[in-house]
Amino acid sequence: MYARAPSADNLASGQTFLAQYILDRLVQLGVKQLFGVPGDFTLSFNDVIEQDTRIRWIGCCNELNASYAADGYARVKQAQLNRAPDESGKIQGGVRGLAAMVTTFGVGELSCMNGIAGAYAERVPIIHIVGVPSTKLQKGHVILHHTLGDVGGRFDVFKNATSEMTCAQAYLSSAENAAAEIDRILLAALTTARPAYLTLPTDLVYAPVDASRLQKPLIPSGPLDERLPTGKTLKQETEERLAFVVDQIERLWEQAEDPIIIVDACAVRFGAGHLVEDLVKATGVRWFVTPMGRTILDEDPSTGFGGTYVAQLSDERIRGAVEKTDLAIMVGAMRSDLNTGLWSSKIETKNIIELHSNCTLVQYATYDKISFHLLLPALARVLKRKSSIPASPTLPLVPLPAGQPADNLTHDVLWPLVGQYLRERDIVVAEVGTAAFGLLTLPLPKGATFVSQVLWGCIGFSVGATLGALLAAQEAGFSRRVVLFVGDGSAQLTVQEVATIVRYGLTPTIVLLNNEGYTIERLINGPTAEYNDISLWDWSKLLPLFTPPSGSTTKPGAYFSASTRGELEAILGDEDFARSDRIQLLEVKLGRLDAPKALYRLGEVTRQVNSA
Template sequence: MSDLRTSNLKKPVDVAEYLFARLHQIGIRSIHGLPGDYNLISLDYLPKAGLKWVGNCNELNAAYAADGYARVKGIGAIMTTFGVGELSAINGLAGAYSEMVPIVHIVGCPSTISQRNGMLLHHTLGNGDFNVFANMSANISCAVAKLNDPVEIANQIDHALRECYLRSKPVYIMLPTDMVARKVEGARLDEQIDLREPPNDEGKENYVVDVVLKYLHAAKNPVVLVDACAIRHRVLDEVHDFIEKTQLPVFVTPMGKGAINESHPSFGGVYSGNASQPDVKKMVEESDLVLSVGALKSDFNTAGFSYRMSQLNTIDLHSTHCVVRYSEYPGVKMRGVLRKVTDKVDVKQLKVSPPPKAPAIDFKGIDGKSPILQSWFWPHVNTFLKENDIVVTETGTANFGIWDTRFPPGVTALNQTLWGSIGWAVGACQGAALGAKDAEQDRRTILFEGDGSLQLTAQEISTMIRHKLNIILFVICNDGYTIERFIHGMEAEYNDIVEWKYKDLPTVFGGTDDTARKYVVKTKDELEALLTDKDFNERKGMRFVELYMPKEDAPRSLQLTAEASAKNNAKAE
């Protein structure tokens, strides 16, 4: 039967060849992960498909890296082995699901014959259940494909990849060892997967557009608020077209940082409830119409749920529906609505107010020998960043401090505000830098990483060096878990860490003075000298900086959010 089926194929190709060809077609050029005996045969197919194997230090780091790669390149992929490998990756993939990042997770698994016979194999629980791990991943995947039947495999792959891209969430593909070389119809590869978003029902869309325009034209002080889902569901072009035409003041949330050109005259800053700058808070919360694009109102994104906006004055545009004041329109997606609102808006009817100006920072008269404080550092980063940099901030002081940094045009910001897994940023930085390299973009990737977080995923420094990635890594050395200290336990032992010899890490992980230059910065003068150094700014490869800050110092926004978090944690029924 197998031979008969294969003889009817127009262009028979192996399953692994088909899968990897599809990954290449949708934009993936590098596969993160680790080898294991259940995926080794399939890995041999990567070069033919034009894909590079990254080779991470562990599966958790690989998942973080695939996350960062996807945020820069559009979609990412990771390959693990059955059981032990995939479970090591599951935290990173759960974070991608939470934060809406499209990752293709391919798991090499035992043969279909071994599964049917319930064989007692390594990497299993010893109970004959070969679906238990797929069932675990089902809750953090928008599609699960078990490639057990050659007749269905091509359809399963195409469906999973389309779901991954359009829904911007991970998918899980289970590839048995005996299916790797089975034949499927290669003629399908002549036509690429349709990744276009299905259009809205025209009648429903037009109705929502008319309602939005009615309130927009009537508003006395409308503003725009852009959040993470606008980035993840790829509507930033539509948002910028709208801003360019209307010139309405526009703000971003912490998770939306980098979504808007911050040099645009309409940009007003970061809004996060009580942790916002006073002028930003006043303008957003006193607006009689907030056009919210892709909102994700998590605790850290809203500074402890401290938004002060009435739903009566809000229009929420989402990837699956729209809400205008108290009326919800299921199935009407934001892309089509934004396009038509931009086309039809009458700018003569709009009341446009100027956005608040960025707080003036006076760096003069500051003792250059004094320690580097968070309140001074993050506004000062403005002077260091360049157009099109990629800026990665770790959960903790960096994620909150970056609110006070104004980005040049084209900067891509990566943070993990909702999932908040410390150590994520090291892997994500590696993936982001590789994504830029694969896209043939000459961009710096700059990581601001806490010393405590670095200790979870430091091994990926070796992967950065191995792939000659263009990375500047600032390790904020402040003696432990600062964000936890401000939530609870400022002097508690559980928030302390062992002080590593951080600048020796690049050497330990294979770097040389040419491939990984090292620096130590403890005062403002030393930092200023480093940030203005031509070689530091322009050289390629890794630049690894030990950056010392006081233990009990944190950005204002972190302190306010931590206080709100502590109160929420202490609430009783």
């Protein structure tokens, strides 16, 4: 024990320890795993975590991977929000898909900052709890390990740095207002879908706080009744403005001959999927997704699904179907470069309605506080079905080409075969680059969840995210395979987290795309340049390197390799491989400059943009 825990008998009635308050709130919000790496300023808190059977400590190889794992865990939980509520009226998967992680002061929190920044950019709520020196040491401004060593003992350097990439921060210095501060940042993370930052000094871990706050839900469910200067309540004002916006959209809808819906990232992040589904069913409208909006609904052409739209990076049939529309309702748009084909959409503003979590844009007008949570149910009630809507493009868009078993593997063959392999409810994790672009034209099966870091785009993210996705899948209550697609260059950054996957007896299928370097970079610049080369590994040795715990009943991992079409067909068609009841690594050997067609187009456009 790092510090002796005081007896609970010493607590006054209605009190709990501060560390326990944090865990109780996290459990209330659906968090069942805590990711991190221990340090001397977290050990007392780690003791409290270890004694709480409702939440499991997941020790990662480093803090960066822990942040990626928390991100993947939250995304899969978020995906559950996009399915219809169950019979009790509750949406499964936890509130807003929250995740949590714990690191130590300075060295630990800096190590994970890249992952926290990515979660901030892509709207993923993570509570980052940092164990910091005691309040006494901080007030004494001593030169302490994990500080920068300068005279005056600065303890605010790292919290100042993280303030630019978290939605809220709480720097606890006493127990007096600690519970209120914890609730404040949790609520901020839930309502903005972004990370929040909390410091926990070592001498406050067992500080007594008021436990009565735990009886009140963090997210209020009552009506909006704030009184405005006009004399109206906020609810009345909102209802009037909502009715006006609905009228504007209904007028445009009636005039449109070929309306569509494009679903994007923030619809996923804020759990609006079931509302979009209601609108699609009510209107029969064709709908498309962006790369960041994938699997918010089942990608089934019979529901009107038309494919993944990335403007100039799209298949021409998808681009043609989208850009001839005379009314596009965009739900949760995230206008980043890779998500929009480098901003190349040809849809005119006069034909666009944007629905966001905090506002609505109708052509050139903006209506604050009219969210898609309010608008989507109203539109599903009033928008009439269109009898003249064209059929969606035929999917899959890229059929399996003819060939011989001995043919070398190419991306043209790989992804159609992957499409045949994937099953309902699979969680598909794709590294940004070759893997994510290969999956663009592949409709994913019913109930699937897609995880990829399109905006932040940090290579290596997917390996850590797979750990989080696997743990979230365990909580789903039904069997879900987790399939990771990652390049050899990206995997080398974070592959040590496979050790943690083995340690906890998890069984992903890892499809490693071996093209001997950074192919996405080669296509942009330097196809033969040495800086795009990597060390070449013997990937067959990877899984045997990691030893499961003593007494583990998990089946030993298995390695497979495919360099020809026939080899890949045999592996993906094998039922033992498809069962995925063990960790397995499939190394797919591809040419250095072979890539999905969309990635070739990205390379050309990016080269032009960067040279300009």
